[in-house]
Amino acid sequence: MQPVVGGFTSEAGRAAFMRAHDEAMRCLPAPEASFEVATSFGTVRAWRFAGPGDTPLVLLPGKASSTPLWAGNLPGLQALAPVVALDLLGEPGRSVQTRPITTASEQAQWLDEALAGLGIARAHVLGVSFGGWSAVNLAIHRPQRVASVIALDPALTFGPIGAKVVLFSVLALPFMPRRVRSFALSWIAGGARTAEDSAEGRLIEVGMRVYKSRLPMPTYPTDASLRSVTVPALVVIAGRSIIHDPPRAAARARLLPRAQVELWPDASHALTGEYPERIALAVAGFLARQSAGAP
Template identity: 25%
Template sequence: MLVKLNKLTLIFTLILITSCSNKYDKFKTTPDYINNASATKLAYYEAYNNTLKLWQVPYEELYVPTSFGIAHVIVSGKNNGDPIVLLHGMNASSTMWFPNVEMLSKNHKVFAIDFILEPGKSQLLKDIDAVESVVAWYNEIFKALEIGRFHLIGASRGGWLAVNLALNNQEQIKSLALLSPAQTFSWIKPSTDLLKNIVSLFSSKEKQLNQMLESMSNNPANIDKTYINQYKLGTQLDNPNKLITAMTPFSKNELKSLNMPVLVLIGDNDVINSTKTIEIANSLPKGKGEIIKNAGHFLSIDQAEVVNSKLINFLD
């Protein structure tokens, strides 16, 4: 009897392992636009891969076909863990999560998606000119990867996109965490840092990048140079898209209609947000807003340990 039980256990384990290992196999083939990239894009993809070496946990790269193009998704963490979807900031790509993915992956299955309209490894094949199309694109990814209910974390513009997704997927999203969300709770107010960024547009690309980092990070010298190199190459590939003008703050009624727990974190030196963001976050039915000290707009990198801890506590 014991031998039979052991055999059944072994068979069940093998079936489980096989089903898990094959689940994403059809999405693992690297597409031609990566393998046969132009010199400029090849340099960016190589820089992207170098940044992935900072990823502190095992990962899989998936290429998911959608009606709008190919979605590149980095998957990490426990197969049976509660899913987390990560939406990166503008031009940052999914590699921006390198200081955070280890903690998030400990008890969760993490899906980091490269936004199809920005530099990354996703490829646009059909024009997207409306937020509704972006929401539809993300929903195609969730369906293809069989992601049921999940936690959603968005940074900067990814935060604005995350709120759009949450408003359209109230039942699917278990919780919503927004890190320095851009143009989400209020308009970006003019400031000295923003003025410097505008003035730097008449300078060299190098000076523009340095000025942007100075205004967005509390300590840009601490950002890994490998990632900065990738970010720099990404800005050279970036083309303005039609969604920029669509990025307007949500109404109070829209925000208060969110029925899931919402966490909002901003840096105390955040050029994009102010205390008004926190006031609105704390007024939401299940909202909580906090200011992270010694952090700029890039707070997930500036204060990675603090942000990781607050995210884990929120998710738990």
């Protein structure tokens, strides 16, 4: 019996997604190299973008998205450090899942193995939405690989998923009319016409339609797990996010012992596209404080 893993629902769907992925990748700065890294759970596709210093920034996109999500962010982040961007296993992208991923520990395992295969001993791990959850989860289960965590409005990390996200998930199902899925994407993005206005938005819309993820719901970290994260952390909570209660999420993020927590009142869950310059400035200040030995 074939393992139950994420994958494209048809070859035609896969081809449509890859065309959209190629189109969206052309909006990014040119990478200096690309890699395919074998892990226990599949092959991970990664791209490296040149930048100063030795410790890279590793970028983890959110659910149903992939590396082109970072089109607006890469120029600012490249000025700070070398950047490595990954397509996540079990989500639409160029990484290929071959074995079921069933636990938070296994989510951390494949990511740790991918970074080891890329020759990365330690990294500043930056993620948005479920990518933010992945960054915190890696710091919980494989802390030796993490120099710091940067979590941008992370999902199911500092606050439970609310009813609005359940409604979004229903509206975004593949059998829904395209205009309904586009409305759902616009809603979670704070009103932006995401699917129509950008190559990365069109890529997300195609991926949601032609890819079936088999990943379990991420495990909500316990208070003790969050307190175990001893590396520096920058947590940005979007004040207009629909995925959790923003003030409560910001308060719980302070369980991280070395957390710098910021609540951005005007930001939506799509803050990477809304505030690329502000994100770069926040990351620059955070990394500078680590270099200066800030506690």
